[in-house]
Amino acid sequence: MxxxxxxxxxxxxxxxxxxxxxxxxxxxxxxxxxxxxxxxxRHTVGGIDLDAGAESFSTRGGIVAGLATALGLGAEIVEPNPAGAWLQSANGKANPLPELSLLGIPGSPLARDVTAIIGLRAGLRAQLEALVPSFYGEKADSLGELVRKRMGSAVLEQLVAPIVRGVHSADPMHLDIDRVAPGLRTALVRTGSLAHAVMDLRSDSARAGSAVAGIRGGINRLVVELEADLERFGVDVRLNQRVTSVEKGHVNVGRARIDGQVVLAAPGVLEPVEGRRVVLATLVVDEPRLDAAPRGTGMLVAAGAPGIRAKALTHSTAKWAWLAERAGGKHVLRLSYDDAGPELAETARQDASTLLGVDLRPEQVVDFARVEWTRPTPLTYSPDGISVVGETAAGTGLAAIVAQSTATTVRLLQQPGE
Ligand SMILES: Cc1cc2nc3c(=O)[nH]c(=O)nc-3n(C[C@H](O)[C@H](O)[C@H](O)COP(=O)(O)OP(=O)(O)OC[C@H]3O[C@@H](n4cnc5c(N)ncnc54)[C@H](O)[C@@H]3O)c2cc1C
Known part of the structure; x- marks a missing residue:
């Protein structure tokens, strides 16, 4: 056993x-x-190997970089193009995202790149929060509530909501502050203002370099190396076996039973997956005007932006230098959707044209791929005698998951009898 x-x-x-x-x-x-x-x-589009899911990681705490280094990929960690991304607002205008911000919360509400999006009046309203005692909103249930209370609806709806929608595929009114912005609440109490808290956290991440990083060749290289390590350490990997139920001390695969202390890293076993759908459209296009990266590394789209169905676009070849080299002059664009019909290739081409301000003709599309994911919701209870790791326990994102999974195994290895 x-x-x-x-x-x-x-x-x-x-x-x-x-x-x-x-x-x-x-x-x-x-x-x-x-x-x-x-x-x-991983998938191959237009002859180029690409990440089909996660394509970067948060540098928070050096967690994923530490794992990559332990897997021999330390020298392959790369920073994205610092040009940053843009925002397509509900009024149809495109602007660079505010430089000093965290999930769209401005560190300097009257900065020009903030008021260009929300207007001067809303910027002044947001600026006023510095005069409000820090306990106001500190106990808010969600990121959205905290922002609305302290900085007003315009910051919430025109900055934070589109960014959170693109990054976390979620409504900020349903997002746990401590999960998506660890340290923000404490920094608010310490500094007395949300804007100052953002500046505080930003200066921490600035000291640590870019807030996100990638791996030359793709994030999927982590899996290749992890798989090699499992083989090296003698893990018995059983593919094509769907676990149907788990109990304390064993799991069931149909009628077969495997005994052992259970570490559950799969959504949908204890509770049905009722998570949201994410549809990704990847286009490889041949259009030299995109060499200038007209919208930096990509765009986040506010709900209701006229004529656009995508919620975000990543200009992958503008974001990652290694990918531009591999693409040999072609461009890789990745668009994400909450839902999409069978005509996605055409929708994505039209959305990309509008968002990038460059008319992409059908014959310029070298290849297209569609990938669908369902993201799980958090587990609603802690099962007795079963350790849960992964997104249902840690929240979305590699940094949170690697940290929680590592901490869980440390605890398991320290338990009496181990
Ligand atoms: C489109 C997209 C882009 C993303 N981009 C980023 C990004 O750039 N950076 C970032 O940090 N995060 C990103 N994320 C989030 C990140 O990819 C996930 O949070 C993370 O990979 C989830 O890992 P996990 O191990 O918890 O779950 P999963 O990756 O969902 O793995 C669960 C595994 O369990 C298996 N499984 C399911 N049911 C069973 C069963 N009954 N029996 C046995 N096995 C089962 C599944 O087949 C799967 O292999 C992205 C997510 C999506 C959808």
């Missing part, structure tokens, strides 16, 4: 299985599909 059964071979399960096996425990990893990685996936 193995010491541990890890259910799910996404980044959460892979990190847990590796850490447990590296410490000498016997581990079985059970994965429903025929490959590992989950949402950290």
């Amino acid at each position: 193995p010491d541990f059964v890890v259910v799910g071979g996404g980044i959460g399960g892979l990190v847990a299985a590796r850490a447990l096996a590296e410490s000498g425990r016997s581990v079985v990893l059970v994965e429903a599909t025929d490959h590992l990685g989950g949402t950290v996936a």
Whole structure:
């Protein structure tokens, strides 16, 4: 009987299985599909190997960089083009995102790049929050509520909502502040203002370099190296086996049972997945006018922006120098949608043309790919005797998941009898 059964071979399960096996425990990893990685996936579009899911990671705490380094990828970590992204507002105008901001919350509400989006009056309203005692809004239930209370509806609706929609595929009124902006609440109390709190956190991340980073060749290289380590540490990886239920001390795959202490890294086993859908459209296009990166590294789109169905566009070849080299003069554009019909290739071409301000003709589209993901909602309870890792426990994003999965395995390895 193995010491541990890890259910799910996404980044959460892979990190847990590796850490447990590296410490000498016997581990079985059970994965429903025929490959590992989950949402950290790869596909080939127009002859170019690309990430089909996560394409960067937060540098917060050096967590993912630490993992990449341990996997031998330290020298392959790259920073994105500092040009940054733009915002397509509901009034149809495109502007660079405010430089000094955190999830759209401005560090300097009267800065020109803020008032260009929300107007001077809303900027003045937001500026007033510095005069309001820090306890006002500090206990807000959601990021949206905190922003609305302190800085007003314009900052919430015109800056924070579109950015959160593009980055977290969520409404800020449903987002836990401490999950998406760790340290923000404490910094608000310490500095006395939300704007100052943003500046405080921003200066921390500025000291640490860019807020996000990538890996030359794609984030999916993490999975390749994790898989190699599982083999090295003797993990028994079982693909194409869907776990149907888990109990304290064993998991069931249909009628078969695998005994061992359970580490659950797969959504949908304890509770049905009722998460949101994310549809990604990737276009490889041949258009030299895009060499100038007309909208920096891409665009976030406010709800209701006229004539556009995408919620975000990443100009991947403008964002990552290694990818521009590989694309040999072509451009990779990645658009995300909450939902999309069968005509997605055409919708994405039209959206990309509008967002980038460059008319992309059908014959300039070299290739197109569609990928669909369903993102899970957080687990609503802590199951007895089962350790849960991955997105349902840690929230979205590699940094949060790697940190929580590592902390969980440390705890498991320290428990009595281990
Ligand atoms: C389009 C998109 C882009 C993203 N971009 C970024 C980004 O740039 N940076 C970032 O940090 N994050 C990004 N994320 C989020 C990030 O990819 C995820 O939070 C993270 O990869 C989730 O990892 P996980 O291990 O929790 O789950 P998953 O990746 O969902 O893995 C779960 C695994 O469990 C398996 N499984 C499911 N059910 C069973 C079962 N019953 N039995 C056995 N196995 C099962 C699945 O097949 C899968 O392999 C993105 C997400 C999406 C959808």
